[in-house]
Amino acid sequence: MDLNNITSPSFLKKLNKKELDTLANDIRSFLINKCSITGGHIGPNLGVVELTIALHRAFSTPKDKFIWDVGHQSYVHKILTGRASQFDSLRQYKGLSGFPKRNESEHDEWETGHSSTSLSAAMGMAVARDLKKDDSYVVPIIGDGALTGGMALEALNHIGHEKTRMIVILNDNEMSIAPNVGALHNILGRLRTAKEYSKAKEELESLMKKIPVLGGKMASTAERVKDSLKYLVVSGVFFEEMGFKYLGPIDGHDIDSLEKTLDYAKKAKGPVLVHVITKKGKGYKPAEEDTIGTWHGTGPYKMETGDFVKSKTKGPGWSSLVSESVRKLMETDERIVAITPAMPVGSKMEGIQRDFPHRFFDVGIAEQHAVTMAAGLATQGMKPYLAIYSTFLQRAYDQVLHDVARQNLNVFIGIDRAGLVGADGETHQGVYDIAFLRHIPNIVLMMPKDENEGQHMVKTAVEYNDGPIAMRYPRGNGYGVPLDEEMTTIPIGSWEVLREGQSASILTFGTTIPMVMEAAEELSEKGIHVQVVNARFIKPMDEGMLHEIMSSKMPILTVEEAVLQGGFGSAVLEFASDNNYYNSIERIGIPDLFVEQGSVDLLLNEIDITKEEIIKRIEILVSTNDRLGTKTV
Numbered sequence: 001m002d003l004n005n006i007t008s009p010s011f012l013k014k015l016n017k018k019e020l021d022t023l024a025n026d027i028r029s030f031l032i033n034k035c036s037i038t039g040g041h042i043g044p045n046l047g048v049v050e051l052t053i054a055l056h057r058a059f060s061t062p063k064d065k066f067i068w069d070v071g072h073q074s075y076v077h078k079i080l081t082g083r084a085s086q087f088d089s090l091r092q093y094k095g096l097s098g099f100p101k102r103n104e105s106e107h108d109e110w111e112t113g114h115s116s117t118s119l120s121a122a123m124g125m126a127v128a129r130d131l132k133k134d135d136s137y138v139v140p141i142i143g144d145g146a147l148t149g150g151m152a153l154e155a156l157n158h159i160g161h162e163k164t165r166m167i168v169i170l171n172d173n174e175m176s177i178a179p180n181v182g183a184l185h186n187i188l189g190r191l192r193t194a195k196e197y198s199k200a201k202e203e204l205e206s207l208m209k210k211i212p213v214l215g216g217k218m219a220s221t222a223e224r225v226k227d228s229l230k231y232l233v234v235s236g237v238f239f240e241e242m243g244f245k246y247l248g249p250i251d252g253h254d255i256d257s258l259e260k261t262l263d264y265a266k267k268a269k270g271p272v273l274v275h276v277i278t279k280k281g282k283g284y285k286p287a288e289e290d291t292i293g294t295w296h297g298t299g300p301y302k303m304e305t306g307d308f309v310k311s312k313t314k315g316p317g318w319s320s321l322v323s324e325s326v327r328k329l330m331e332t333d334e335r336i337v338a339i340t341p342a343m344p345v346g347s348k349m350e351g352i353q354r355d356f357p358h359r360f361f362d363v364g365i366a367e368q369h370a371v372t373m374a375a376g377l378a379t380q381g382m383k384p385y386l387a388i389y390s391t392f393l394q395r396a397y398d399q400v401l402h403d404v405a406r407q408n409l410n411v412f413i414g415i416d417r418a419g420l421v422g423a424d425g426e427t428h429q430g431v432y433d434i435a436f437l438r439h440i441p442n443i444v445l446m447m448p449k450d451e452n453e454g455q456h457m458v459k460t461a462v463e464y465n466d467g468p469i470a471m472r473y474p475r476g477n478g479y480g481v482p483l484d485e486e487m488t489t490i491p492i493g494s495w496e497v498l499r500e501g502q503s504a505s506i507l508t509f510g511t512t513i514p515m516v517m518e519a520a521e522e523l524s525e526k527g528i529h530v531q532v533v534n535a536r537f538i539k540p541m542d543e544g545m546l547h548e549i550m551s552s553k554m555p556i557l558t559v560e561e562a563v564l565q566g567g568f569g570s571a572v573l574e575f576a577s578d579n580n581y582y583n584s585i586e587r588i589g590i591p592d593l594f595v596e597q598g599s600v601d602l603l604l605n606e607i608d609i610t611k612e613e614i615i616k617r618i619e620i621l622v623s624t625n626d627r628l629g630t631k632t633v
């Protein structure tokens with residue numbers, strides 16, 4: 001069938017079994033083909049083809065509400081709700097989002113990107129529904145990985161207590177972004193294999209229904225039998241104890257049994273959890289055989305072989321460089337303990353995991369726990385290294401503030417994917433961390449200009465024993481600069497002049513340095529000689545150098561790939577104001593908006609973080625300064 005002709009999911013209800021199987025095959029081929037060109041979350045989506053079809057047959061969106069947790073597995077839903085024709089633009093600038101988007105379709109009730117929000121959102125929607133005396137269904141769809149997130153567990157606790165009517169679909173493929181971890185994962189493992197429990201429970205329940213009047217003693221005896229049966233057959237029937245009716249485990253690739261179970265679930269008065277077993281990557285051999293998470297989300301690949309199309313890179317990946325530097329230091333420093341909240345593959349920590357299995361912890365999707373666990377380690381004289389994406393560190397703001405910084409503990413935070421990240425879009429841009437960390441007392445925040453300075457910063461962070469220290473590094477690869485044999489430390493709070501000049505000073509750090517250097521070169525050809533400073537410590541700033549620059553009365557331009565409000569430029573303005581300097585100061589950075597998806601270069605262009613803008617601003621600054629002269633105190 002031509003999937004481009006689908007306009008609404010209502011057509012599904014008219015299809016017979018054979019037609020449904022054909023549709024599932026067509027959707028798989030379509031996804032494998034389209035994602036081979038655009039890249040995307042192919043593995044998770046291949047796993048939910050039948051589940052999504054069954055859901056759209058059992059329910060009627062938009063009246064009924066689907067809430068996709070994380071949202072990376074919503075491609076099939078997008079196809080069935082009339083968006084197949086947009087897949088050529090998947091994850092590209094102004095194109096189809098890789099996550100649910102409310103402005104894309106009335107069938108997208110909830111936007112995500114970060115994990116474990118679905119159950120709380122569903123609770124809100126279900127309460128609203130009940131208050132409005134509506135009869136719709138609220139259906140959160142959550143993976144076994146996302147279920148380990150603290151928020152999901154907080155919501156389960158509340159929903160089970162309130163007995164709110166909703167149908168939770170647990171999409172259990174035994175994988176998070178990498179293999180799933182944790183005690184909850186083990187509970188699911190036992191449930192997956194405990195078919196006998198489900199069968200025995202059903203038999204007992206139907207037996208109990210056959211007894212005409214279950215009065216007093218007899219009823220409670222029967223309940224007790226049922227209870228003890230649970231423990232006899234499978235220890236810890238977690239969900240029932242939490243107040244949910246547990247249905248499953250169901251084969252998530254069998255549309256018929258999925259539908260029967262969903263129809264049964266619809267009759268329940270309170271919360272139901274349908275445990276669905278799926279296979280990530282189903283139907284595409286390379287993805288199906290993946291055991292480490294390579295096919296969770298990919299760039300373009302050759303469809304026939306599954307070989308990834310390699311883009312040309314000069315230097316090592318930033319995550320590899322940082323993890324490898326930490327791994328080397330772990331050889332001689334036994335205090336170092338490495339932690340990742342579910343991202344061992346993304347943060348390239350396999351080497352650490354292999355060489356130091358007892359000093360490596362994948363804690364699951366649990367950023368808050370990861371940070372406070374690191375704080376606990378630090379109280380005992382250990383040196384925790386926590387690799388965490390900038391965007392996900394947002395989850396652990398209070399833990400950084402209250403547990404780490406307030407107690408001034410020696411925690412080293414590697415802020416991975418700092419800056420714009422590209423195709424994942426608004427939910428994943430790592431552009432807020434400076435603004436939400438800079439005002440926290442005690443913390444040191446730095447970003448290297450290249451991978452050599454990066455390895456020295458890792459050493460600096462490990463040697464630093466005066467409190468928390470965080471190092472930002474971008475997504476992607478370094479420039480291929482030579483790496484010094486020995487890692488050395490950099491004086492905390494020291495900046496570096498990269499280019500001398502008297503007309504103006506440009507203060508910048510990290511990824512924007514090359515564009516600033518190019519702008520400086522072009523400006524010098526026009527007779528404007530700017531100083532360029534590698535402001536590698538965002539906190540503390542190099543106050544000595546700032547006094548020097550500001551007292552020279554040069555105009556100043558700050559450039560950062562991060563939000564302007566509360567950012568590095570703001571810190572420079574605060575410094576000027578606090579010290580009564582009146583230099584002209586302008587800032588380039590991310591304005592007050594959420595930056596959408598697209599290639600990083602294109603996005604930088606869109607928000608005017610460009611060489612051309614730097615040249616333009618400096619020319620205006622310098623000419624105004626010359627005309628007016630610098631105001632003095």
Ligand SMILES: Cc1ncc(C[n+]2csc(CCOP(=O)(O)OP(=O)(O)O)c2C)c(N)n1
Nearest residue numbers: 044113114115143144145146175176177342
């Ligand atoms: C707060 C947060 N931390 C980390 C991530 C990165 N992440 C994206 S998907 C994913 C795994 C989700 O696993 P699961 O819910 O089981 O879905 P599956 O991909 O297996 O279908 C992780 C850790 C995220 N999106 N949000």
